[in-house]
Amino acid sequence: MRPLRYSINVTLDGCCDHREGIPDEESHRYWAASLGRADALLFGRVTYQMMEEAWRLPATGEWPDSMPDEMIPFARTIDGAKKYVVSSTLDQVDWNSELVQGDLGTAVRDLKAQPGDGLFVGGVTLPLALANLGLIDEYEFVVQPVVAGHGPTLLAGLHERVELRLVGRQEFGSGAVALRYEPV
Template sequence: MRKLTFGMSLSLDGYIAAPGGDLGWGVPSGELFQWWSDRVGATGVALYGRKLWEAMSSHWPTADQQPGATPAEVEFARRWRDMPKVVFSSTTSTVDWNARLVTDDAVTEITRLKAEDGGPMDIAGATLAAAAMRDGLIDEYALVTHPVLIGGGTPFFTALDNWVNLTLLETRTFPGGVVLTRYETKR
């Protein structure tokens, strides 16, 4: 059975995007960017909601060909293109860059994917992750907390009907006061 991890950058007050989708508060250091790149390199399948898919696919497929691309950006772009991806959307009609589109029930498909053999899965996008969270499908949470309060926007966590008990797996500090905390869901 595959492990499903929900990991994203978030503000100290718990938001993954400021109002209007602004992500300018979460620029990673080189060390943090490398950590994200290594995660992408180790991911068996990435699950994307529509909004995050649109943001990622508008930049990373050709980021390594842009003037001034750093070696880290070149590596991330290659890893991102090579990584298998599943995009969940009822409004998107086509996807590319080693991705396939799912327009049916996300929870059913995520449950099916988790039951398969293969490498770990990452889920990204607040709405998609919220559906998986409510159905108890998330095995690990990786919170990359930036020392900024943005006061509103898109929350990392959704409202839940039941408590979810977690076990701390790791803490790590990155430059700029960014703190990684990884938790495993107690089953």
Template sequence: MRKLIYGMNLTLDGYIAAAGDDIGWGGPGDELFQWWLDQERASSLSLYGRKLWETMSSYWPTGDQQPNATPAEIEFARNWRDTPKVVFSSTIDKVDWNTRLVTGDAIAEITRLKAGDGGPMSVGGAMLAGAAMRAGLIDEYALVTHPVLVGGGTPFFTALDSWVNLDLVETRMFPGGVVLTRYETRR
């Protein structure tokens, strides 16, 4: 069975985007960017909701061609293009860059993918990850918490029907007061 990991940058008050989908508060420094690159390299399949897909696909297909791209950004862009992706959406009709579109039941498809062979999968996007959370499909949470309060927006966590017990497996400090906490779901 494949492992499903939900990890994103978030504010200290728990939001992955401030009001108006503003993510300007969370620019990663070099060390944190390298950590995200390592996570992306370790993932064999990326699952995206529509909004996160639109954000990622608006930049990373050509991110390595930007004039000031760092070596890590160049590698991230190349890895992003090469990694298989699945986008879950009923409002878009076309995806590119090694990506497959699923318009039907996201939970059924994620369950099918988890049951298959292969390496870890990452899930991103609040609505998609929230549905996977409620269905009990997330095996690991990676919270990269930035020292900023935004007061509202898109929360990292969703309302749940029951408790989810977690085990802390890693903590790490990054420059600028950013803190990684990684948890595994206790089964």
């Protein structure tokens, strides 16, 4: 059974807005390695479309000149990864992707039951639903040294408290800290 890991950047006040606490070169290397530990990515529609817009290799086969060199390994990792997309509004997906349909719990349990190293889920809404179903095996937060003062916030609306134990920690030169937890 492959584990489902929820990974996201978050500010000190719990904000998960992708425009806050923007990763630097060191954290992009960290995220590329973290994504590399997964066989596939699991996204909701909003995260999938946002990631595709930002990280899909252009038809030219070249990354835009505006993309800093330190982001290219991260971009290559996301672009090349197998992706599963949970959506009730999309009829089809491409970009190495497959739609996940039907009952969310059943579909994700089936994905987890396949052999492999793991699944990576990002975003806000889908991970909340998965946490409420008790399907997340690891929580990975890179806490950025920023107080955003607005939302969306991390796992807002969680039905029950989830007890976690720290299984990994890494500090970055920027003051960000990567924390990995498993449910107790």
